[in-house]
Amino acid sequence: MKLCEFLRPASLPAAYGQLRDLGPRGMILAGGTALHFMQDHTPVTAVDITRLGLSGIRAEDGGYVIGATTPLADIQRYRAPRWAMHEICRRIATHQIRNVSTIGGNIARVFPWADMPVALLAMDASMRIYAGPDAPEETPSADEYFAEQPARRFLGGKILTSVRVPALLAHEGYGSVKVVRTAAAFSMVTVAAVLKLDPASGAIRAARVAAGSAIPFPRRLPEVEDALLGKEPNEALFLEAASKADAPWRGKEGMTAEYSKHLAEVSIADALADAARHALERAE
């Protein structure tokens, strides 16, 4: 992108109006770190949304609402009961990048290496989208939102305003694995899982498992989830369930597709083991 002009609206309706009027010549700017990856040189006007009061994290109705312009570093530092989003954030890029990158920027245009979508799919998050002063707010679930590249949703001036992440319940645990070659490298595979255990039998009552990076676009793995339900959590089950993952694993950075699949299966099993351990610790 070639930034030719810079606007700093003072309200959501003003930002929406500017973006709608600009059409394809306008672009939302949050942290600005993704400009580096957008190689075309189309001249655009940047509409800065960082002064619209969309930053911060608050507890609300059994969950947490993360403002769209909240930097990843703030999510990494945040601590609260039944909260796990710091786990994935601490593994994204470097401190400097996390200080600037926002959650909204990470999930409004999903790059193949994006980690937040994987965690948000596992956590059953939902998004809040401002669609203009006369339209109702849109609140797609993570499953709906990540069913295709979300950037298409925002072409008409809509703005992602926040992300709602449910608090983990009793007997529910979260686990995630990100495999990288070096500390700040892009992910080779990212996996996240939430397991709910039955308090009486200890069996797996519910499971959400998602993967990204080693596949073209982040997605849930329902075949892994189905293989877990009603079973006693243990290492053998996790490996067996992981082997059911039916995703278009692709080779990259010197890895064959076959190795990518192996890495993903081992990572899924590890994320499930972490989630089960976490769930066992959380009796309340």
Ligand SMILES: Cc1cc2nc3c(=O)[nH]c(=O)nc-3n(C[C@H](O)[C@H](O)[C@H](O)COP(=O)(O)OP(=O)(O)OC[C@H]3O[C@@H](n4cnc5c(N)ncnc54)[C@H](O)[C@@H]3O)c2cc1C
């Ligand atoms: C060197 C480097 C390494 C990185 N490594 C990783 C990594 O390993 N894992 C990872 O997950 N991320 C990584 N990132 C971050 C990621 O690639 C993006 O750069 C970042 O998440 C974008 O956030 P931003 O706030 O800077 O968004 P911006 O660059 O400001 O915007 C990104 C896109 O989203 C749109 N947008 C932004 N906010 C909104 C909104 N509220 N509503 C609608 N549209 C919006 C913009 O118009 C633009 O199209 C890395 C970044 C860099 C520079």
